[in-house]
Structure formats: structure tokens, C-alpha cells
Amino acid sequence: MENKPYLTPKQEKVLNFIRKRIGERLPPTIREIGWELGFKSTGTVRDYLRVLIQKGLVRRMNNKSRAIELTERAGFNKIPIIGTVMAGKPNLAYEEIQGYVDSDDLFLGRLGFDDVFALRVKGDSMIDAGILDGDVAIIKKRPNADNNDIVAALLDSNEVTLKRLRNKAGKFHLEAANSNYPPIFEEFKVIGKLITVIRKY
Amino acid sequence: MENKPYLTPKQEKVLNFIRKRIGERLPPTIREIGWELGFKSTGTVRDYLRVLIQKGLVRRMNNKSRAIELTERAGFNKIPIIGTVMAGKPNLAYEEIQGYVDSDDLFLGRLGFDDVFALRVKGDSMIDAGILDGDVAIIKKRPNADNNDIVAALLDSNEVTLKRLRNKAGKFHLEAANSNYPPIFEEFKVIGKLITVIRKY
DNA sequence: TGACAAACCACACATTTGTGTGGTATATAT
DNA sequence: ATATATACCACACAAATGTGTGGTTTGTCA
Structure with a gap:
């Protein structure tokens, strides 16, 4: 440092x-x-x-x-991390800077832009995962994902949805992060994996 | 477009x-x-x-x-927004792109870097506001904020905390977004206002 | 006192870089 | 037939830009 x-x-x-x-x-x-x-x-x-x-x-x-x-x-092009919330005694005068985040890295982490797209989140179906209405979800295109990943999936009804991918006994389904929404067992296709969430106030 | x-x-x-x-x-x-x-x-x-x-x-x-x-x-330097989650029929082949987000804009929106710093969030005290442990909070330095803004505040105990600012009958206090945490009525100083939250998976 | 860093200037020169003019050849459209 | 777009080249020239040498002044440190 x-x-x-x-x-x-x-x-x-x-x-x-x-x-x-x-x-x-x-x-x-x-x-x-x-x-x-x-x-x-x-x-x-x-x-x-x-x-x-x-x-x-x-x-x-x-x-x-x-x-x-x-x-x-x-x-x-770096943003100082001046402390961890609820820990330590941060100093805005740059004397106790814990480190820097490269603003580019923080955002996309040097991915190419080619395999990346964004979805603007609508609704509260992922609210328990801290993904709120209006958030921008950055998705990396992929035809598959792992158990528990949050994915963008194309449903049979031709809708795209952001949900958690679950593997139950070898069979994949989608789950909302909100108990008001039932799991989705219909046919779907993973189009990408959530890599970043951005919320602006 | x-x-x-x-x-x-x-x-x-x-x-x-x-x-x-x-x-x-x-x-x-x-x-x-x-x-x-x-x-x-x-x-x-x-x-x-x-x-x-x-x-x-x-x-x-x-x-x-x-x-x-x-x-x-x-x-x-733009990321295509290819649809809104749970609405529409997005097409990854760039034929139905709804618009673009400028990656720089999305992130900081052309702020100078001078008045901006980052805090890495620790704990679950803002979980009901969709701010999770490990998220990076981008803060714009300001000595004050409005009612209901989420702010970084310096407590008397010399800790910095991220909380919602509340104005009750002309008197300001801080509130967590988690019912397990009591409101904070002790002396504090606003050091900045939350403008962006970024979460990487 | 001498050495050294900070903070400047002037000016010549070389190189890089942009501009301008005038070409050639091929294909497609009117 | 001729106009227009694409896809090139060869230069000469001017302007922008980087380099190099050799200064001056002021202050500090040893």
C-alpha cells in the first residue's frame, strides 16, 4: 500500500x-x-x-x-476506502486510508464489454437478496451457471427474469428471494449470470 | 436511440x-x-x-x-440494456436493445473523484435497505443531508456508521434498516451522503 | 562556503503529427 | 456515360510536439 x-x-x-x-x-x-x-x-x-x-x-x-x-x-481513478463501517476511526484527510478501489475494477473488473449486458430490475422478487426495484443488474452472458448463482433466465413465456438457480436432485429450477413468490419449475434457459448490482440514490 | x-x-x-x-x-x-x-x-x-x-x-x-x-x-463504453426483468422479450442479438448505460455514468455519473470515498459495509444493520455485508458504499462528502437520506456519520465514539438520517420534530437521529438495531440518538456528524451501492458476486 | 533542490527562462533542433494536393483502380447506381 | 462510394498510394509541407543545452534565482542543509 x-x-x-x-x-x-x-x-x-x-x-x-x-x-x-x-x-x-x-x-x-x-x-x-x-x-x-x-x-x-x-x-x-x-x-x-x-x-x-x-x-x-x-x-x-x-x-x-x-x-x-x-x-x-x-x-x-481510485476511490479511497477510508474505513469499514462500524469499525475504526476513519480520517477524511487521507491519513488513514486503508486502500483504494480502482473505479474501473470496482465496476466491471476489466471484463470485456462484449459479453456483458444490463437489466434494470423491476419488482421486489429478489428483495431478500438485497436486489431492489430500479437496481441495475450487470449480467455476464453464459449458457449455464452453478447451484445458488443468481441468473438471468429466459422463460418459455419469452420473459426474462432474474432469479436464483437451484439444483434439487439433479433438476434445476428458479427461486425468487421473496417468500411471496413461488419457485418456478417451468422450462427456462440460462442466458447469463449476475456479476454486479449497482444502485444509485 | x-x-x-x-x-x-x-x-x-x-x-x-x-x-x-x-x-x-x-x-x-x-x-x-x-x-x-x-x-x-x-x-x-x-x-x-x-x-x-x-x-x-x-x-x-x-x-x-x-x-x-x-x-x-x-x-x-456502453452496456446495452436489453430489457426489463419480468417484462418484454429481450433479444441478445442486439435487435431489441432498449438503450445503453454509459459505464462511467452508471458508476459515478461524472462526479469528480475528489469528494468521493468508499466504505466497505460490514454487518447487516442496513439489510432492509438492500445494503448487505461486503457491499461497497460510495459516499459523497457533505456536512449535511436531508431527512431519510442514507448517510455516513461519524459518531462520538469515533466510529463511522452508515445509517438513515431521520428528522423527528427538528431533531436528527440515525436509524438502522434492521429492526434488531435500535435508533442512535447520541451525538454524530454527517460526513457524507450515500450515492451508490455496488455489489460484486 | 558549497552542494543541492525547487522553480523558473530562452532557444535551437529533431521528430512526430496533421494537412493538402493529386493521383489509381474497382464496383455500383442513375 | 458519368457520377459516386470504396479503397487505396505518394508526396510535400506546415504545424505541433518532444528533446537538449545552457542558463538564473532563491532557499535550505551540512
């Missing part, structure tokens, strides 16, 4: 500008950095980049335009 | 290469596209870019290196 090394305020500004531009999809050129921060010489910017590289926050490729990357150590 | 227009196989290849490179964080130069796809002339690449721009899939900035962007219409 390497920590970000000490940066002077100016160095921090340079790093932040690079970060901002990368977030906006295109890393800056050396001159763009200079223009933004009021440097009149490209040499000045190169000095800053040199220290940022030396401190392990930035990576570059030679002779390639805009080829500036932030390293893990820079800690951007 | 505009659809991707018809592309020839070669045009598709160019688009995919651009997409790949953007995904790898640095859009390609015209010559890099040419090298990858075996074109000996920059003019050829420019021809392709021209048609992709004309078909509304690509945007560019003049005289800026690597300034190639994919438009909404290109449909990348």
Missing part, C-alpha cells in the same frame, strides 16, 4: 492538471501544461515531469505526443 | 482499433492507425476518418495530435 510521496504545491498542481486532462480523455502536451500553469518555457514543464517521474507518479513514452500516464502510485 | 450506421468491414476495423487504443488510454495518431491496419499512406487513414466522422461515429479536433474521440453513436 504505497503512499503518495510528498509533493510541493506546484508539483501537485501539475499532477492535477494532467489528471484532469486524462479524465477528459486526452492527456496534455508539454506545451499545454505550460500554457495552463503559466510557464513560458517547455523546459520548466519538463523539469516538473522529471520529478513526477522520479517520484513514481508519472510514466512516459519517449518521442510520443501526449504519452503521459499516471501510475498506480498517483492514486487517481 | 440512434443506431450505429452501416459500416464496411474495413471501416469497422478502423473504428475498433481506435476504440482499443482509447481504452488503453491514448488515442492513436493517424500514422499509428495506418501502421496497425497496413496502410502505407496517411491519406488512406484520413479517408477512413472522414467517413467515420460523416457517419457520426467519430469527432476530431483540428491540428491536435491524437485528438480523436468516439461519439455516443459509436456505442462503445
Whole structure:
């Protein structure tokens, strides 16, 4: 869990500008950095980049335009986990950060997008599994799944439903996570497996 | 809900290469596209870019290196919503796509990262709100919140907890979403508001 | 006092990168 | 017949961009 090394305020500004531009999809050129921060010489910017590289926050490729990357150590695109709920004494001033979640990882974990689709959950049939009306379910396409997996299944009636897959004596059926809904024994086809649930407030 | 227009196989290849490179964080130069796809002339690449721009899939900035962007219409970095659970007749062959979720939007919705942190949920005190042990709660830093918001709060005991904020007769207290836990009337400070819950299986 | 880091500038030069002009060949549509 | 789209190439040229050298000033640390 390497920590970000000490940066002077100016160095921090340079790093932040690079970060901002990368977030906006295109890393800056050396001159763009200079223009933004009021440097009149490209040499000045190169000095800053040199220290940022030396401190392990930035990576570059030679002779390639805009080829500036932030390293893990820079800690951007990462969300700090500042403590576990009901445990410890978290500090918002970044002094007791327990770790970081990479925002991309947290979301899809570097899956390709090709085998993934989303279903917006409607109804309360999975409420006991903590899946609520309006949640977005991210599904990885698969023709099968294991016992107890939550799956998206295509029913004979041509509906898609999100349910828990159960194997009772070698025969699969679907179960809601809500006692108000009966298990489904009709014919169905697994189309994918639930990998992530996202809820926005 | 505009659809991707018809592309020839070669045009598709160019688009995919651009997409790949953007995904790898640095859009390609015209010559890099040419090298990858075996074109000996920059003019050829420019021809392709021209048609992709004309078909509304690509945007560019003049005289800026690597300034190639994919438009909404290109449909990348988006996850198709292929139907609502228990409603309709979804088609995995992309013929009945109801829309797309931008993966970034879905996750953080273009917030800056600066005011955001994550808590890993421990315990079952919010289970009735569909927040389970192990879920990641994304919190936006705020010193206050509204009645019924779920907030991260710092207790006098120096613990952070995730609870629902209640306003009873002008006085705020915290409530679990689990009848096994009593409401909290002790002193506390709101440090942020729950904006997203993510659960990975 | 000397060494060193931070924080700058100027400017020449090389390389990369984008642009522009003008081609060729093939197929399909009008 | 000729217009249009696809699918290329070869350059020359200009603009953008990265590199290299050699400075200055200020402050700190030993």
C-alpha cells in the first residue's frame, strides 16, 4: 500500500492538471501544461515531469505526443476506502486510508464489454437478496451457471427474469428471494449470470 | 436511440482499433492507425476518418495530435440494456436493445473523484435497505443531508456508521434498516451522503 | 562556503503529427 | 456515360510536439 510521496504545491498542481486532462480523455502536451500553469518555457514543464517521474507518479513514452500516464502510485481513478463501517476511526484527510478501489475494477473488473449486458430490475422478487426495484443488474452472458448463482433466465413465456438457480436432485429450477413468490419449475434457459448490482440514490 | 450506421468491414476495423487504443488510454495518431491496419499512406487513414466522422461515429479536433474521440453513436463504453426483468422479450442479438448505460455514468455519473470515498459495509444493520455485508458504499462528502437520506456519520465514539438520517420534530437521529438495531440518538456528524451501492458476486 | 533542490527562462533542433494536393483502380447506381 | 462510394498510394509541407543545452534565482542543509 504505497503512499503518495510528498509533493510541493506546484508539483501537485501539475499532477492535477494532467489528471484532469486524462479524465477528459486526452492527456496534455508539454506545451499545454505550460500554457495552463503559466510557464513560458517547455523546459520548466519538463523539469516538473522529471520529478513526477522520479517520484513514481508519472510514466512516459519517449518521442510520443501526449504519452503521459499516471501510475498506480498517483492514486487517481481510485476511490479511497477510508474505513469499514462500524469499525475504526476513519480520517477524511487521507491519513488513514486503508486502500483504494480502482473505479474501473470496482465496476466491471476489466471484463470485456462484449459479453456483458444490463437489466434494470423491476419488482421486489429478489428483495431478500438485497436486489431492489430500479437496481441495475450487470449480467455476464453464459449458457449455464452453478447451484445458488443468481441468473438471468429466459422463460418459455419469452420473459426474462432474474432469479436464483437451484439444483434439487439433479433438476434445476428458479427461486425468487421473496417468500411471496413461488419457485418456478417451468422450462427456462440460462442466458447469463449476475456479476454486479449497482444502485444509485 | 440512434443506431450505429452501416459500416464496411474495413471501416469497422478502423473504428475498433481506435476504440482499443482509447481504452488503453491514448488515442492513436493517424500514422499509428495506418501502421496497425497496413496502410502505407496517411491519406488512406484520413479517408477512413472522414467517413467515420460523416457517419457520426467519430469527432476530431483540428491540428491536435491524437485528438480523436468516439461519439455516443459509436456505442462503445456502453452496456446495452436489453430489457426489463419480468417484462418484454429481450433479444441478445442486439435487435431489441432498449438503450445503453454509459459505464462511467452508471458508476459515478461524472462526479469528480475528489469528494468521493468508499466504505466497505460490514454487518447487516442496513439489510432492509438492500445494503448487505461486503457491499461497497460510495459516499459523497457533505456536512449535511436531508431527512431519510442514507448517510455516513461519524459518531462520538469515533466510529463511522452508515445509517438513515431521520428528522423527528427538528431533531436528527440515525436509524438502522434492521429492526434488531435500535435508533442512535447520541451525538454524530454527517460526513457524507450515500450515492451508490455496488455489489460484486 | 558549497552542494543541492525547487522553480523558473530562452532557444535551437529533431521528430512526430496533421494537412493538402493529386493521383489509381474497382464496383455500383442513375 | 458519368457520377459516386470504396479503397487505396505518394508526396510535400506546415504545424505541433518532444528533446537538449545552457542558463538564473532563491532557499535550505551540512
